[in-house]
Amino acid sequence: MNTFIRNHQYNLIKKQAGMVQHAYTSVSDRRVAESVRLGACAAIAEAFPDATKEQLDLLGRLADLGTTEEIDKYLLSLEPYLELFPLLTPKEVSRLFPKVKKLKSPDLAAVDRRFLTYAGWTDIGTGRMFLVYDLDGKPAGLEGRFTPAKKGVCFLCNRHQEVALFSAVSKVKPANASPDYYKAFGQYICSDSDACNRHIKDITPLEKFFHLVLG
Known part of the structure; x- marks a missing residue:
């Protein structure tokens, strides 16, 4: 079987598996625990609308598990099917930001790209x-002002963490816009991109923001 699980989907699976584990270790009513497990399996299947029967069978093994050890093994068994974030060289990353001189980009070859939804620094x-994100099958980059803020909710992973206001200037100009036309879009995002990647479960806000800025 080829790789088919993206990082954000794996994070969702981990969350649902954790809910099942918690239910079976803390809820005395087995019917409630079973309801949680059925709901978790349904949520996982919904996250893979294009999955084959073989893939759904692999994901659906959670339906037969309940102990911590069983669920840990289940999650480990899924890791070989995680898709890799594209391996971009520093030169390729620099091409995404042609106006930035002396760009300091991360070494993507040195990180575990299975657990990346986006690269942020x-x-x-x-x-x-x-x-940097693989948008519609092609690498895309956003550059913006980084203004540290107090704790808040990240628009990507929805956690209450240390965040910063990320403001990016729109690349789209209306027809007949003046040469001085300027519009920026801002969102609060985790200051720690690695932690954000470990918790992001939905790429819709990320893709919407990229399209909003890039057009």
């Missing part, structure tokens, strides 16, 4: 943040 010296 900051340049503290310039107060800029950079995001």
